[in-house]
Each structure stands twice: as structure tokens, then as C-alpha cells.
Amino acid sequence: MKVGFVGLPGSGKTTLFNVVTDREIDPSNMGRAEARLAVVKVPDERVTRVAEIYGSQDLTQPEVTFVDLMALHRGEEHTQRDDSLTRIAGDADAFALVVQCFGELDHRGEPLQPAEDLEALLLEMTITDLGVVQRRLKRIAQEKKAEKDTINIERDLLERVEAHLSEGRLVRDMTLHEEDERLLRGFNLLTAKPLLVVLNVSEEDLRAQTCTGACSMAERAGLPWIPVAAGLESELAELDAETRREFLREFDLEEPARRRLIRACYDVLDVITFFTANENQARGWTISAGATAHEAAGKVHSDMYEGFIRAEVIPFEKLDELGSIAACKQAGCVRLEGKDYLVQDGDILNIRFNR
Ligand SMILES: Nc1nc2c(ncn2[C@@H]2O[C@H](COP(=O)(O)OP(=O)(O)OP(=O)(O)O)[C@@H](O)[C@H]2O)c(=O)[nH]1
Ligand SMILES: [Mg+2]
Numbered sequence: 001m002k003v004g005f006v007g008l009p010g011s012g013k014t015t016l017f018n019v020v021t022d023r024e025i026d027p028s029n030m031g032r033a034e035a036r037l038a039v040v041k042v043p044d045e046r047v048t049r050v051a052e053i054y055g056s057q058d059l060t061q062p063e064v065t066f067v068d069l070m071a072l073h074r075g076e077e078h079t080q081r082d083d084s085l086t087r088i089a090g091d092a093d094a095f096a097l098v099v100q101c102f103g104e105l106d107h108r109g110e111p112l113q114p115a116e117d118l119e120a121l122l123l124e125m126t127i128t129d130l131g132v133v134q135r136r137l138k139r140i141a142q143e144k145k146a147e148k149d150t151i152n153i154e155r156d157l158l159e160r161v162e163a164h165l166s167e168g169r170l171v172r173d174m175t176l177h178e179e180d181e182r183l184l185r186g187f188n189l190l191t192a193k194p195l196l197v198v199l200n201v202s203e204e205d206l207r208a209q210t211c212t213g214a215c216s217m218a219e220r221a222g223l224p225w226i227p228v229a230a231g232l233e234s235e236l237a238e239l240d241a242e243t244r245r246e247f248l249r250e251f252d253l254e255e256p257a258r259r260r261l262i263r264a265c266y267d268v269l270d271v272i273t274f275f276t277a278n279e280n281q282a283r284g285w286t287i288s289a290g291a292t293a294h295e296a297a298g299k300v301h302s303d304m305y306e307g308f309i310r311a312e313v314i315p316f317e318k319l320d321e322l323g324s325i326a327a328c329k330q331a332g333c334v335r336l337e338g339k340d341y342l343v344q345d346g347d348i349l350n351i352r353f354n355r
Contacts, residue, residue, distance in 0.1 A: 001286050002065040003265050004035075004089040005198075006125070006190075007098035008117055009071040010107035012200040016098055016230040017068035019237060020258045035088050036068040042262055042273075044284050046316050050275050050348060051282035053319060062273055062284040064262055067092060072124045083132050090188030094269050095195050096261070097121055097223075101212040102202040102231060115213035118197065122221060123168065125190040130165040132187055133158050157183060165191070173222065194268040197225035198261070203232045206251055226264045233257045272345035275316070276300055287343060294339040297351045307354035311337045316346035 005013040014036075021038035041061040051059040069089055089095070099121070100106060101114045140155050157180050164174050170191035176184070184192060197218040205212065206229040218225040233256060236244045248256060266272075270289045274296055275282065285299055293313075298305035314325070318333040328334050343349070 001063070001094075001265070001269060001271060002067065002092045003196075004067040004069050004092035004095050005098055006069050006072055006085070006089070006095050006121070008100065008107065008121055009073065011071075011098045011100040011117070012102070012230045013071070013098045014068055015234050016096075016198065016200065016228065016257070016261075017066060019230055019233045019256075020261055021066055022237070022258075035070065037065060039063050039065050040258065040262070042284070042286070043259060044273060046273075046320075046346065047275065047282055047284045049320055050277050050316070053324060054277040054282055055279050056277055056282040057279065058281045060281060060283040062286045064265065064286075072121060072128075074120050074124065075127070083128060083135075085128060086132055086188050086190060089190070092193065094193050094265060095190065096198045096265070097195055098198045098200055098230075099214050101199045101205065101214060101227075102229070113213070114199065115217040118214045118217050118221075122170065122191070126165050126168060126170065129171060129189040129191050130162065132189060133162050133165065136187065137162065154183060161189075170195075170221070194270075195223050196264055196268045197223050199225055199227045200230050201227045203229055203251075205229075206232065206253075209252075224264065224268055226260060228257045228261065230257065272343065274343050274346070275348045276350070277348060289345075291343050292339060293337050293341040293343055293349065293351075296343050296349055297353065300351065303355060304351045304353045308339060309352040309354060310339075311341060312350040312352070313337050313341070314348045314350075315344065316348060319348060 005017055007013045017036065017038070021040050040063065042064055044061055047059050047061055067089065069085065072085065097118065099114050099118050100112065104112060106112050106117065137155065137158050140151055143151060161171060161174065161184070164171065171184070171189050172192055172194070197214065199212060199214055201212065206227060211227070215225050236247055239247070244256070271286050272289050273284050273286055275284050277283070285296070287296055287299055293311040294305065294308050297308050297311070313335045314328050314333060318328055322328050322331060322333065325334070
């Protein structure tokens with residue numbers, strides 16, 4: 001699962017990125033197209049418990065990759081638009097839109113207007129998508145074999161998307177058939193992805209639980225939002241764990257930004273976690289809600305997908321409660337499921353397959 005941070009200049013993307021990733025920077029990505037990438041282990045205590053019960057030597061938490069992207073500028077601040085963001089961030093599963101809600105002035109030195117900033121950001125993303133769609137339409141028009149059915153289907157779809165975007169609306173709000181969605185996926189349109197609004201608020205606003213205008217703007221746009229005080233949290237990161245906990249308590253925050261952000265990303269992406277375990281390793285995996293046991297097997301290994309026979313399933317709650325696989329078997333809590341079984345959050349899957 002990969003989440004890209006986008007935002008206007010100075011909105012706090014890098015500060016948030018550093019907080020969320022504990023500054024664990026992947027050196028192989030240094031200097032690459034201005035985007036910084038870091039893999040974060042999702043804290044899920046269930047993996048530890050699964051490892052304990054299975055006697056696994058190693059454990060692997062599910063992972064989320066965060067990408068600190070370059071700033072998007074307002075239209076009037078740049079002359080040339082390109083699709084570099086689409087190219088760099090195209091493979092992200094979702095975007096977190098970071099909106100500056102701290103301080104009095106924005107990066108231009110003008111009075112802060114978070115709702116307007118969010119609107120400007122969404123507009124920039126919409127225009128970027130429009131550019132991608134229009135460039136493709138232009139190329140289609142130039143194609144000699146323009147009468148081919150497949151090309152016509154693509155053109156009709158892109159023209160619909162163009163009309164939708166031209167009204168300033170997001171592709172994710174379009175009603176699309178599965179076929180259309182598959183066709184569009186190749187274009188990596190920014191506004192087709194799940195979006196989460198991150199309001200980067202000041203310490204005072206966090207304490208007062210006040211919501212800036214941006215949250216009603218997010219709601220109008222049908223987007224989920226969370227408040228985060230990136231500046232405060234980056235200061236807290238310098239403290240030892242106990243002092244940090246005390247501070248968080250003082251702000252009525254049960255958990256640090258990293259956890260809240262990951263949880264919010266799970267929600268917007270509509271993903272769940274399943275586990276695999278043996279004596280060597282216990283591991284958590286992230287998969288779309290509604291995925292089948294067959295798809296889950298494919299996530300673990302292509303051999304398991306190809307040779308899938310069935311899955312033995314134990315729900316985490318049962319395993320946790322009964323404390324051993326033998327006890328689960330005895331209580332009839334180990335189910336045998338076929339390819340089409342819909343994986344549930346917390347399932348421990350033992351995939352039987354033909355090698
Ligand atoms: N007071 C306060 N300052 C913040 C907060 N978040 C970021 N800043 C400050 O705002 C400035 C810009 O923050 P960055 O994290 O660099 O913002 P950015 O979005 O990465 O900026 P660009 O990459 O240049 O677009 C820095 O001086 C930060 O210290 C916050 O929550 N509160
Ligand atoms: Mg930055």
C-alpha cells in the first residue's frame with residue numbers, strides 16, 4: 001500500500017513525512033525526482049500474538065509506503081503544467097492532501113485560507129488529470145486506424161471523463177463500469193484515487209479541537225479528513241517515549257500521528273489485514289476489503305495462487321481466546337474455505353496448494 005503526500009508549497013508535507021516515517025529514509029530513493037519514499041511498519045499487535053502462538057522465529061508487520069512529493073502550485077504561480085506528478089506518483093494507491101491550517105500567513109505571505117487552499121489543490125489535481133486525458137484524446141484523433149472499436153470505446157470514455165473534469169469534478173465521483181475503471185487505471189489519474197484530507201493544524205487548534213473552514217470544504221467534496229499537528233508531533237518525536245505519551249494525553253490524543261494517519265489510510269483505501277504463520281515466520285498482509293482467499297493467496301506467492309486448493313481459516317479472536325491451534329481445531333474454529341471465500345480482517349490463512 002502506497003500513500004503519496006500532496007499539498008501546496010509549505011503546507012507541511014515534509015514535516016509530516018518525517019513524523020510519520022521516523023525519518024527512516026530509503027537511501028536508494030535519495031534525489032530521485034524530488035520524491036522521498038519510506039516504508040513504515042504498521043503497528044499491529046496481533047502479529048506478535050500470532051507469532052507467539054505459532055512459535056514463529058520471525059515476525060513481519062504489514063507495511064505502508066509513504067511518499068513525500070513535490071509541491072503543487074496554484075495555477076497563477078506557474079506557467080507550464082506537466083504531468084510529472086502523474087508520472088512520479090502514478091503508482092500510489094491513495095493521496096493524503098496536506099492543507100496548512102497553522103499560522104497566520106501562507107507561503108506567499110498572504111492571510112491563511114485553508115478552505116480555499118484545499119479547493120485550489122483539488123483544482124490543480126483536476127487540471128493535471130484533464131491534461132493527461134486531453135493529450136491522449138489528441139493522439140487518438142491523429143491515429144490513422146481511428147475506426148477500430150477498441151479505440152472508439154477508449155475515446156468515448158475519455159470524452160466522458162473530460163466533460164466531468166471540465167466541470168471541476170473528481171474522477172472518483174464518476175459512475176464507472178468495471179471495464180471503464182480498468183481502462184482508466186493505466187492513465188494513473190490523480191483524482192481517480194482515494195483521497196484523504198490531512199489538516200495540518202496548530203497546537204492551539206488541536207487543543208481547542210477547532211476545525212478550520214477546510215473541514216467543511218472537505219465534507220462538501222465528500223472527502224474524509226483528519227487533523228494532525230505535524231509541527232508539534234515533530235517536536236514530540238525528540239522526546240523519550242514516556243514524556244511523549246504524557247504530552248499526547250494532554251492533547252487528548254490516544255496515539256501519535258503515525259498511527260492515526262495509517263488508520264485513516266486503511267479506511268479510505270478500504271483495506272483489511274490477514275495473517276500467515278508457521279514456525280519460521282508470522283506475517284501480516286494488507287489486502288482490499290472484499291478480496292477472496294484466492295486473491296489473498298496470490299498476494300503471498302504466485303505458486304499459491306496457481307496451485308490453490310483450499311484455505312484453512314482461523315479468526316484472530318478465536319486464536320487469541322483459545323491460545324493454540326489444537327484448541328481451535330477442537331472447538332471447531334478452523335474452517336476449510338474455497339477460492340471464493342471473502343477474507344475477513346484478522347483471518348489467519350493457511351493456504352493449501354499444489355506445487
Ligand atoms: N507551527 C507549525 N509549523 C509547521 C507545521 N508543519 C510545518 N511547519 C513549518 O512550515 C514550514 C514548511 O514545512 P514543510 O514540512 O517543509 O512543508 P512542505 O509542504 O514540505 O513544503 P514544500 O516541500 O516546500 O512544499 C517549515 O518551516 C515547518 O517547520 C505545524 O504543524 N505547525
Ligand atoms: Mg517538502
